[in-house]
Structures are given as structure tokens and as C-alpha cells.
Amino acid sequence: MSRIGVFVCHCGENISRTVDVERVAAQAGKLPGVAFATDYKYMCSDPGQNLLKKAISEQRLSHVVVAACSPRMHERTFRKAVEAAGLNSFLCEMANIREHCSWVHEDREEATAKAIEIVGMMVERVKKNRVLPTITVPVTKRSLVIGGGIAGIQAALDIADAGHEVVLVEREPSIGGHMAQLSETFPTLDCSQCIMTPKMVDVANHPRITLHTYSEIEHVEGYIGNFQVTVRKKARSVNEEKCTGCGVCMTKCPQKKIPNAFDCNLGMRTAIYVPFPQAVPNTPVIDRDNCTKFKTGKCGVCQKVCGPGAVDFEQEDRLIVEPVGAIVVATGFKLYDISEKPKGSPIKGYGEFGHNKIPDVIDGMTFERLASASGPTGGKILRPSDGREPKQIVFIQCVGSRAREKGISYCSKVCCMYTAKHTMLYHHKVHDGQAYVFFMDARTPGKSYDEFWRRSIEEEEAVYIRGMVSRLYQKGDKIVVMGSDIAVGVQVEIEADMVVLATAIQPQLGADTLAQKLGISYDNYHFYSEAHAKLRPVECATAGIYLAGACQGPKDIPDTVSQASAAAAKVMTLFAKDKLEREPIVARVRETGCVGCFYCKKVCPYGAVEEKEIRDRQGNLIKVVAYVNPGVCGGCGTCQATCPSKSVELDGYTDEQIVAMIEAL
Amino acid sequence: MHPEKQKHAFEPRIIAFVCTWCTYAGADLAGTSRMQYPPNVRLLKFPCTGRIDPVFILKAFQQGADGVLVSGCHPGDCHYIAGNYHARRRFAAFRKLLEFIGVDLNRLQFSWVSAAEGGKWVEMVTELTERVRAMGPMHEFKELALEEQWSGAIDTPELKEAYNAI
Numbered sequence: 001m002s003r004i005g006v007f008v009c010h011c012g013e014n015i016s017r018t019v020d021v022e023r024v025a026a027q028a029g030k031l032p033g034v035a036f037a038t039d040y041k042y043m044c045s046d047p048g049q050n051l052l053k054k055a056i057s058e059q060r061l062s063h064v065v066v067a068a069c070s071p072r073m074h075e076r077t078f079r080k081a082v083e084a085a086g087l088n089s090f091l092c093e094m095a096n097i098r099e100h101c102s103w104v105h106e107d108r109e110e111a112t113a114k115a116i117e118i119v120g121m122m123v124e125r126v127k128k129n130r131v132l133p134t135i136t137v138p139v140t141k142r143s144l145v146i147g148g149g150i151a152g153i154q155a156a157l158d159i160a161d162a163g164h165e166v167v168l169v170e171r172e173p174s175i176g177g178h179m180a181q182l183s184e185t186f187p188t189l190d191c192s193q194c195i196m197t198p199k200m201v202d203v204a205n206h207p208r209i210t211l212h213t214y215s216e217i218e219h220v221e222g223y224i225g226n227f228q229v230t231v232r233k234k235a236r237s238v239n240e241e242k243c244t245g246c247g248v249c250m251t252k253c254p255q256k257k258i259p260n261a262f263d264c265n266l267g268m269r270t271a272i273y274v275p276f277p278q279a280v281p282n283t284p285v286i287d288r289d290n291c292t293k294f295k296t297g298k299c300g301v302c303q304k305v306c307g308p309g310a311v312d313f314e315q316e317d318r319l320i321v322e323p324v325g326a327i328v329v330a331t332g333f334k335l336y337d338i339s340e341k342p343k344g345s346p347i348k349g350y351g352e353f354g355h356n357k358i359p360d361v362i363d364g365m366t367f368e369r370l371a372s373a374s375g376p377t378g379g380k381i382l383r384p385s386d387g388r389e390p391k392q393i394v395f396i397q398c399v400g401s402r403a404r405e406k407g408i409s410y411c412s413k414v415c416c417m418y419t420a421k422h423t424m425l426y427h428h429k430v431h432d433g434q435a436y437v438f439f440m441d442a443r444t445p446g447k448s449y450d451e452f453w454r455r456s457i458e459e460e461e462a463v464y465i466r467g468m469v470s471r472l473y474q475k476g477d478k479i480v481v482m483g484s485d486i487a488v489g490v491q492v493e494i495e496a497d498m499v500v501l502a503t504a505i506q507p508q509l510g511a512d513t514l515a516q517k518l519g520i521s522y523d524n525y526h527f528y529s530e531a532h533a534k535l536r537p538v539e540c541a542t543a544g545i546y547l548a549g550a551c552q553g554p555k556d557i558p559d560t561v562s563q564a565s566a567a568a569a570k571v572m573t574l575f576a577k578d579k580l581e582r583e584p585i586v587a588r589v590r591e592t593g594c595v596g597c598f599y600c601k602k603v604c605p606y607g608a609v610e611e612k613e614i615r616d617r618q619g620n621l622i623k624v625v626a627y628v629n630p631g632v633c634g635g636c637g638t639c640q641a642t643c644p645s646k647s648v649e650l651d652g653y654t655d656e657q658i659v660a661m662i663e664a665l
Numbered sequence: 666m667h668p669e670k671q672k673h674a675f676e677p678r679i680i681a682f683v684c685t686w687c688t689y690a691g692a693d694l695a696g697t698s699r700m701q702y703p704p705n706v707r708l709l710k711f712p713c714t715g716r717i718d719p720v721f722i723l724k725a726f727q728q729g730a731d732g733v734l735v736s737g738c739h740p741g742d743c744h745y746i747a748g749n750y751h752a753r754r755r756f757a758a759f760r761k762l763l764e765f766i767g768v769d770l771n772r773l774q775f776s777w778v779s780a781a782e783g784g785k786w787v788e789m790v791t792e793l794t795e796r797v798r799a800m801g802p803m804h805e806f807k808e809l810a811l812e813e814q815w816s817g818a819i820d821t822p823e824l825k826e827a828y829n830a831i
Contacts, residue, residue, distance in 0.1 A: 070689075070696070071710070072685075072689070072690060072693055073693075096693075096708070098696065099692065099693040099695075099696025099697060100692055100693070100708055103696040103697070104696050104701055104702055104704075105701065105702075105704045107704070110704045111704060113704075114704045117707060118707065121707065121709075541746045585712065603715075603751050605745055605746035605747045605748065606745075606746075634745050634746075635712055635745075636712055636716060636744075636745030636748045637711065637712050637713060637715060637716030637748075638713065638715030638716060638745070638747075638748045640718070641715060641716050641717060641718040641719075641752075641755070642751070642755075650712070650716060653711060653712060653716055655718070658709065659721075659724060661709055662680065662709070662721065662724045662725050662728050663724075663728055665678065665680065665725075665728050665729065665730070
């Protein structure tokens with residue numbers, strides 16, 4: 001038999017003004033199972049809480065109902081007090097007679113009657129409350145960072161500097177990402193490589209960072225604090241331990257005409273290569289698709305010239321299992337490719353811009369490589385077709401972005417700024433050249449951003465034309481740009497030597513597949529979704545997984561670095577404790593009743609439902625039932641409402657508790 | 666200051682099933698803003714509308730509720746990512762079923778009330794109370810409830826007699 005204590009609060013006069021609290025307490029005292037009922041001026045005050053604690057021990061109370069304000073206000077206070085008195089905190093419930101009663105009603109009689117009913121409901125509910133122990137989950141203080149661009153590098157360095165081990169996984173042969181490709185960065189025009197490469201070296205030299213380049217995530221298991229991640233280390237064909245990075249293999253390789261993707265296919269590389277001279281690690285990779293040895297079996301020059309004997313044609317992919325407690329996803333972006341219409345995608349492509357058909361129509365990243373001192377032209381702006389310096393250059397913004405009819409409605413955020421930067425870089429390098437920019441709006445929020453944009457017009461003489469371009473076509477060695485100037489209301493035709501398209505930022509290829517491996521959600525465009533747009537912008541809804549950089553949405557470098565540090569801070573918060581404590585409001589499966597339909601698994605937004613095999617002593621499979629991982633469960637209870645056999649229950653909100661409340665009415 | 670309150674012959678009982686993150690907080694806001702609404706409604710707090718089993722609605726009608734309100738976070742705002750979408754689907758189907766068995770759907774209200782919409786909560790509760798008051802008490806389920814009582818326990822003389830005759 002329960003011995004329930006009911007404590008009715010006056011809340012000064014906030015409750016007692018419209019609710020006859022003495023009567024509520026008196027009525028509550030008459031309810032079956034209630035052993036003690038009283039009222040007090042301020043239950044949440046120190047003497048109020050002491051009254052509660054004293055009553056629990058003196059009256060040997062088994063459950064407590066505090067009739068006062070909203071549980072959103074003081075539930076934690078009273079649960080703590082109850083716990084201090086030796087009862088499990090989940091044996092305490094609050095009846096909300098302030099926000100939901102005394103404050104919203106005027107009639108004392110009606111309000112009192114309602115308060116009595118609310119208390120009655122909670123008394124019936126608390127009778128069915130069970131002792132719920134706090135769930136503790138061990139934490140592996142090791143973190144995985146996926147993606148070695150500036151976001152991943154920043155997050156990895158921050159976490160490692162805080163004293164925790166980090167595993168950094170990068171798909172490409174070198175870390176650095178897109179930032180390593182850039183020439184100079186807005187709004188300060190400092191050289192990207194100059195600020196990026198020291199960080200890359202820091203990663204390589206850090207005693208607590210394990211770097212897996214040319215590697216991909218194969219498989220992810222586990223939950224917050226306890227992930228098991230399988231990393232596929234692709235065969236480099238070069239032994240990383242033996243290689244000294246001397247580069248002789250690359251100078252001797254006879255295959256020299258392979259377009260280098262790092263230079264946006266403008267420069268050439270060999271079959272054994274590092275993507276760029278400052279690569280980290282500075283260990284070459286053999287591109288097996290283009291290597292003569294792998295294609296015909298004859299050659300092997302690199303192996304012959306390699307002093308340390310690092311070239312290994314027999315090397316195979318390796319699978320490495322890394323136990324980690326937290327994951328930072330920083331997979332970055334790719335640029336919208338206008339050359340073709342992707343199959344099965346809602347994105348329509350830009351046939352009218354002739355990209356990849358007209359050689360001098362390039363995208364922003366290609367322009368970065370042209371402008372980069374370490375690029376294929378040594379920093380000279382030259383046309384890819386004939387190597388001539390373009391004297392008239394047209395930049396077109398919002399190619400792909402903000403074009404609902406083309407399939408993307410978002411703004412790519414960085415293009416206005418980088419186009420302004422491009423006009424400046426162009427003007428610095430081609431003094432007698434003229435830059436035109438077709439734009440819809442100039443979006444330049446950010447510290448010193450608008451000033452920078454204005455400078456491109458006022459000092460660097462870029463001509464901004466508000467309007468869009470309808471068509472580009474080749475005429476002799478010129479490209480005719482047909483557009484409109486909506487400010488003046490006229491059609492414009494410019495004969496340009498080169499056209500640069502500010503193409504949209506899209507999530508990296510394979511973002512969706514990775515999301516499925518990690519069990520995180522993504523939007524229509526495959527950008528990863530944060531747990532809350534405003535208040536939890538770096539956390540995934542899946543506990544223990546955090547987001548950094550453009551994989552979550554288009555971002556510039558400062559925003560990316562901030563988010564990466566924020567994600568690192570979240571990881572450190574998680575690692576600050578040896579054990580993770582969480583509220584025990586989680587679903588539990590009654591295995592006897594479960595028939596293994598796994599509807600719960602389908603509706604679970606957290607991927608917390610696993611399949612569990614039940615075997616007899618001989619090891620014969622009896623049935624497969626659902627198992628809810630308490631470390632992952634978010635406690636929404638959707639599984640319970642969905643379960644056809646009512647075999648899963650959300651602790652703290654069981655059917656018994658709810659029905660008891662309804663029946664009390 | 667306030668107009669004389671009208672006394673009604675019939676005061677409906679309204680049960681509201683709400684999620685803790687949006688609508689419960691919205692109702693709290695109505696309280697902190699000292700808005701006024703009829704005292705006919707009783708709130709049951711759930712973590713998420715996704716947790717609300719349609720059976721609870723039937724149970725509420727059975728227990729004598731004259732109107733039922735289900736409310737949670739707006740689509741896209743769910744604290745648990747997608748619980749309200751599951752609820753929306755579930756109740757879309759459930760409404761059809763209720764209509765089929767002859768329950769007047771005016772007694773049942775589904776809506777989204779965010780934590781910032783104290784005013785919307787007040788409007789909705791007031792409107793539902795007035796609507797249900799005009800419709801009068803809900804008999805159908807109360808009768809069913811009685812039947813269930815009879816089948817559950819042999820406590821009426823008629824049933825005892827019938828039982829003894831077997």
C-alpha cells in the first residue's frame with residue numbers, strides 16, 4: 001500500500017488567491033493511498049523543502065505529490081529534495097495548479113474544484129510510478145573526426161590539445177580539403193596556404209592525433225560514448241612507414257599526363273603522386289586506374305628508383321577498428337557541377353552556360369587555382385584554351401544557388417564574397433582588364449565583409465550588373481554573355497574572354513551514405529541536420545555525433561572554424577566525465593510479449609532499437625525481439641504508441657500511469 | 666472589471682493530451698501571462714505527441730470526457746525529430762475510424778501549439794469548450810463504459826441471476 005504525501009503550495013498568494021489551498025489539502029488527504037497532506041506558503045523555499053523531507057522520514061512516505069507551479073519550473077527542485085530524503089526522485093510528481101489553474105481562472109470555487117481534480121490525477125499517477133535508477137554509460141575518451149578539411153583539422157587539434165586522443169579520417173591522399181586549394185581568402189586577402197599548411201603540419205606532428213588518409217568509414221556501430229568504427233584504409237601502394245617523401249618516384253614516373261583533380265584538372269600529374277607539394281602526409285599514392293604497372297604489368301619504374309623500397313604493388317585495403325566515444329562529422333562540400341544533369345536528381349543543370357563545352361567557362365574553384373601562386377599557371381590568370389590573358393572577364397553569381405527552378409533554393413552564402421575577392425585578384429594581376437559581375441543581390445553580412453565588397457567596386461573597378469544571364473555561347477575566341485540589367489531595364493551583351501561561374505555549394509558526394517552509416521539525419525539536399533536550428537546547432541539528434549563545417553550547410557572559413565571549435569567543445573564536455581549520466585526516461589521492451597515485428601525500429605528517430613536474438617540453452621533460436629539501447633533512446637515514446645502488442649514501455653510514461661490519470665477524472 | 670460570468674446548465678469535461686516541450690509550455694505561458702480561459706480542461710503531459718496512443722482518446726471518452734484535445738509541436742519543430750509526424754499520420758487515420766463508428770469529430774481537436782503560443786492555446790481551449798458545451802454531453806461512450814463494467818464484474822442483480830442460472 002502506498003503512503004503518499006501531498007504538499008500544496010500557496011506560492012505566496014499566487015495560488016492561494018484563487019485556490020482554496022487548505023481545502024485542496026484536506027480533500028487530497030481523503031484520497032485512497034494518501035497518508036499525509038498539508039499546505040505551505042512557499043514549498044520551494046528552504047523551510048518548505050525541509051518540511052517535505054521531514055514528512056518523508058517521519059510519515060514513512062512512499063510517494064510524493066507537490067501541488068504547486070509547473071513541473072517545468074520546479075520539478076528538478078522537488079525531485080532533488082525527495083532524493084535527499086532517501087526516496088527515488090522519480091517517485092515525486094508535480095501537480096500544476098498555478099500556471100494551469102490559479103493564474104488562468106478567476107472563480108475561486110471553480111479553480112479550487114479544478115485544483116482538487118488535478119491533484120487527484122497526479123495522486124493516481126504517482127501510485128504507478130516506479131523506481132527508476134539513473135542510467136550511466138561508460139565513455140571512451142577518444143574521438144573520431146571524419147574529414148580533414150579546415151573543419152576537421154580545427155576540431156581534431158582542439159580535442160587533441162585538450163588531452164584526448166583523436167582519430168582523423170580523410171578520404172583523399174592528403175588532408176587540407178578545399179581550403180588548401182584556395183588562393184587568397186576574404187576579407188583580408190591573406191594567402192590560404194600560408195594559414196592552412198601550418199595547421200596541417202600540426203595535425204601530422206600531434207602526439208595524440210592518429211591520421212588515416214586515403215581512408216573511408218566502412219561501418220559504425222555503438223552509441224554515445226561507445227562507438228566502434230571500422231575504417232577502410234585504401235591501398236596506397238606505398239608503405240607509409242618506409243617512404244621518406246623524397247619524390248624521386250614522381251619525377252621518374254613515365255605516366256605524366258593525368259589531369260590533377262587538385263588543380264581542377266588544369267595541371268597534370270603522374271600516376272604515382274601527391275596531390276600538391278605541401279601534402280600531409282607527404283607520402284605518394286599510386287593511382288591504380290592510370291598506372292602502367294597496374295594496367296599492363298610492365299613498368300615498375302617507381303619501385304626500382306625508390307631508395308627505401310617503399311613502393312608495394314601488392315598492398316591491399318586494410319580494415320581498422322577504432323573504438324571512440326564521440327564523432328565529429330566534417331565532410332565539407334563539393335561544387336555544383338553544371339556540365340551535366342545528374343541522373344535521378346531534382347537538380348536540372350545549366351546546359352545554357354556551356355560548361356565543359358566552352359573551355360574558358362570555368363567555376364570559382366578553378367579560378368582559385370589559376371590565381372594561386374602554387375597553381376598550374378604559377379598565379380597568372382590565363383585562359384585554359386589558349387593560355388592568353390583575359391582582358392574582359394565576366395563573373396556570374398548564383399549559378400545553381402537560389403534557383404528553385406533548377407532544384408536548389410538555398411543561398412550558398414560564400415559566393416558574393418569570393419566573387420568580390422576574384423574581381424580584386426583579377427584586377428591585381430591584369431591591370432588593364434575589366435571585370436563584370438552579374439548578380440541578384442549582394443549578400444555580405446559578416447565582419448568587414450560589406451566594406452570588402454564595396455572596395456571591389458570602388459577601388460578595383462569591378463562593374464556590377466544586377467540581373468541574370470540567360471545564355472553563353474562561343475563566337476570566335478570570345479564568349480558572348482547574354483544577360484539583362486534589371487536596374488536599367490535593358491538587355492546586355494558582353495564579349496568576354498573568360499567567364500567564371502559562382503556555382504552552388506552542395507554536400508560532399510556520398511554524404512547520404514555516410515549519414516546512413518552514422519544514423520544521422522539529413523535534409524533534402526543531403527546537408528546534415530543539427531539537433532536544433534538555434535539552440536543545438538553543432539549536435540546531431542543522434543547523441544555523441546557532432547557537426548562541423550559545410551556538411552551542415554554552406555559556410556565560410558570563419559564560420560566553419562567556429563563551428564569546429566564548438567563541436568570540439570561539445571566533445572570535451574562529454575569527455576569531462578568518466579561516466580555519462582542520463583535521465584532514465586527511456587523505452588524498455590517486454591521480451592515475452594514482443595513478436596519481433598520491428599515497427600518500433602521503423603519509427604524510432606534515434607535508431608535506438610536493435611534486434612536481439614533469444615536462444616534456449618542448446619543455442620536454438622527461439623525468437624528475435626526488439627531491444628532498446630538506453631544509451632541512444634531519446635525518450636519520445638513513439639515506439640510505445642506504435643507497438644501493436646504493447647510490449648514496449650516508456651519508463652515514466654507507461655500506459656498504466658496514463659490510464660490511471662484518465663481514470664481519476 | 667470582468668463581466669458577470671454566465672452560469673451554464675452543462676459544463677463539458679475536456680481532456681487535453683499535450684507534449685511537454687511545446688503545448689504544455691504554451692499553456693504555462695498562458696498562465697504566466699495571466700490569460701483567462703474556461704476551467705473545463707485537464708492536461709495530461711506526454712514527452713511527445715508521438716507517445717499518444719489513440720486508445721487514450723477512447724479511454725478519455727469512456728471516462729466521461731465530452732471533448733478531447735491533442736496538441737504538440739508544429740511540424741518540423743519536434744523535440745524528438747519526427748514524433749509529431751508519426752502522431753499526425755496516426756490521428757489522420759484515427760479520425761476516420763472515429764467518424765466511421767459515429768463519433769462527432771467536433772468533439773475532437775488536433776492542433777499544434779508552440780511554447781510561444783499562449784494566446785493560441787487560450788483561444789483553442791475556449792473555442793473547443795464552447796463548441797462542446799453547445800453539443801451537450803457525450804453519451805455514446807459512457808454507455809459503452811457501463812457495458813464494460815457489467816462484462817467485467819458481475820455486480821448487477823440481473824447478471825448475478827443470469828450467472829447463477831448457468
